[in-house]
């Protein structure tokens with residue numbers, strides 16, 4: 001399996017990242033325990049992560065990227081998520097948005113935004129979901145209306161990752177009727193949007209916000225052709241799903257490591273609990289789930305690197321890995337006994353964090369419908 005092979009240079013990068021995470025990221029996780037990361041802190045740490053290829057790392061060096069493969073960027077994502085899932089989510093979203101401008105933005109969009117995003121002077125987000133539009137992306141109702149020299153955009157978006165710390169949003173808005181009536185626009189906060197964080201059960205370091213748009217943008221901010229907004233979004237989902245899978249793999253691996261360490265220390269019935277067969281069974285199941293999830297995600301990222309259609313494979317990865325992480329985190333809690341549900345032990349936080357990821361970028365049910373559609377050739381959803 002080619003995607004499991006790493007070059008000498010890639011191994012050196014992973015090693016450097018491990019040292020950076022140990023020194024810089026782990027203390028940050030302790031400092032921000034389920035509270036929003038202040039924008040200044042997010043800016044600073046995203047800029048530091050960019051030095052390791054975390055921000056648009058797959059973009060070519062000619063436009064400021066690192067020329068990494070998606071497989072490699074996925075491995076970076078797993079490592080960051082293992083240490084600090086909320087920050088990994090923040091970096092993944094900002095990177096995806098930066099990468100889109102690097103790979104598909106117009107010359108003017110690249111000249112205006114790319115450098116500022118690569119060094120996190122501007123933080124990005126992608127705004128699709130609305131109060132009445134979740135799984136069915138095609139129903140977006142935020143309107144973009146033509147003005148003399150551009151577009152007027154009005155509507156409300158919800159659950160937008162990085163929303164409250166964002167300076168710029170890639171917004172899906174309606175320019176016409178039906179599925180071919182959606183387009184994408186780059187909207188700066190100063191053009192006219194406000195935000196409010198939505199509190200959630202975990203990962204509050206990772207902003208998810210309501211954005212209210214009453215904005216005017218010039219023509220050159222349109223991304224891609226008019227009417228292609230849904231298509232651009234669906235292609236973006238194909239890749240993003242493999243990255244969300246890697247966020248979950250990071251959480252699962254962290255839980256597995258913590259559970260093994262605890263089981264090797266804790267004694268009951270005169271021996272370490274790792275010597276009880278049912279504890280070993282849980283650890284074996286956790287390791288198998290985590291490895292399966294990682295392999296599915298890396299295969300998906302490898303296919304993205306090959307430039308082939310791989311919606312079935314990345315949906316398998318996303319659906320499987322996010323559910324597996326919940327199972328692994330739950331078993332980690334079980335192995336810790338009562339300590340597992342104490343906020344003084346780290347598995348409690350990972351358990352809540354794992355629960356979030358079955359929802360964004362298509363719920364588990366939507367992933368299954370995509371897989372079913374691909375295999376049968378028949379749509380069970382519109």
Ligand SMILES: Cc1cc2nc3c(=O)[nH]c(=O)nc-3n(C[C@H](O)[C@H](O)[C@H](O)COP(=O)(O)OP(=O)(O)OC[C@H]3O[C@@H](n4cnc5c(N)ncnc54)[C@H](O)[C@@H]3O)c2cc1C
Nearest residue numbers: 126127128129134135159160161359360361362363365381
């Ligand atoms: C942490 C997080 C980050 C997010 N980040 C972003 C972001 O950056 N940008 C953005 O635009 N959005 C973002 N979202 C929103 C996310 O994409 C939506 O929450 C998701 O698409 C589901 O929509 P919904 O929550 O409205 O659920 P709904 O679509 O209302 O679904 C509710 C339930 O119905 C099920 N369901 C829906 N349709 C079907 C069907 N056809 N068949 C079977 N079951 C179905 C779902 O699986 C789910 O169980 C984020 C969400 C979270 C939790």
